[in-house]
Amino acid sequence: xxxxxxxxxxxxxxxxxxxxxxxxxxxxxxxxxxxxxxxxxxxxxxxxxxxxxxxxxxxxxxxxxxxxxxxxxxxxxxxxxxxxxxxxxxxxxxxxxxxxxxxxxxxxxxxxxxxxxxxxxxxxxxxxxxxxxxxxxxxxxxxxxxxxxxxxxxxxxxxxxxxxxxxxxxxxxxxxxxxxxxxx
Numbered sequence: 001x002x003x004x005x006x007x008x009x010x011x012x013x014x015x016x017x018x019x020x021x022x023x024x025x026x027x028x029x030x031x032x033x034x035x036x037x038x039x040x041x042x043x044x045x046x047x048x049x050x051x052x053x054x055x056x057x058x059x060x061x062x063x064x065x066x067x068x069x070x071x072x073x074x075x076x077x078x079x080x081x082x083x084x085x086x087x088x089x090x091x092x093x094x095x096x097x098x099x100x101x102x103x104x105x106x107x108x109x110x111x112x113x114x115x116x117x118x119x120x121x122x123x124x125x126x127x128x129x130x131x132x133x134x135x136x137x138x139x140x141x142x143x144x145x146x147x148x149x150x151x152x153x154x155x156x157x158x159x160x161x162x163x164x165x166x167x168x169x170x171x172x173x174x175x176x177x178x179x180x181x182x183x184x
Contacts, residue, residue: 011035016127018135021063027133030124031059033079044082054079060092060124064132066140069102075121088118100129102154130138152178 016030034056040049049055057079063072073096075089098104099149105126112122141148155162156169156178163169164180172178 003058006013008037011037014124014127016124016131018131020135020139022032024066024137026064026066026132026133028062028064028128029059030122030128030131031057031090032120042081049079056080056120058120058124060121060128061130062095062100062125062132066136066143068132068136070098070100071096072096075118077118088116088121091116092121095125100132104129149178153180156180 002092011034013033013035014030016028019027019029021027033054035052036049036055038051040055041047045175057077058072059076059078061072061074064070073092075092077086077089080086091112095108098107108122108125111117141151152172156164160166161168169178169180173180
């Protein structure tokens with residue numbers, strides 16, 4: 001990275017955590033804060049957002065089961081730039097009953113396009129989804145070992161690290177954990 005003289009103009013912090021609950025469900029939380037290192041005056045009313053104060057402070061909590069089915073969603077907006085921003089919160093109830101998996105991010109973009117959703121909530125939901133997979137992978141593999149090979153196969157060729165010709169997939173094939181379909 002270049003070490004040119006530079007001045008910080010914006011800081012976005014995103015954190016995401018996953019919790020296994022006593023009832024066997026999982027809470028996946030993602031939180032975003034946007035901060036400016038200078039005073040900002042809101043466009044719509046000229047009100048001041050002092051330096052270091054959150055311009056955006058938005059959180060999402062998904063409650064999911066072992067099958068990644070979403071049982072509950074909570075969206076909180078503690079800070080946002082326009083008075084109407086929080087009006088998008090109720091629309092996210094549509095996520096309840098959906099399943100995180102292939103195509104879910106595309107569904108989100110289509111369902112909440114335009115003035116229905118919130119750009120920042122839509123940025124947090126994929127973060128929450130990948131956090132869920134990272135948190136749940138090992139515990140679910142131990143709980144449902146018979147499902148591990150099929151699950152691993154769904155990962156093949158989804159990225160460079162999971163390339164069928166790459167070392168990870170080849171190790172799984174060599175150890176007979178998975179069997180790749182024959183190429184025609």
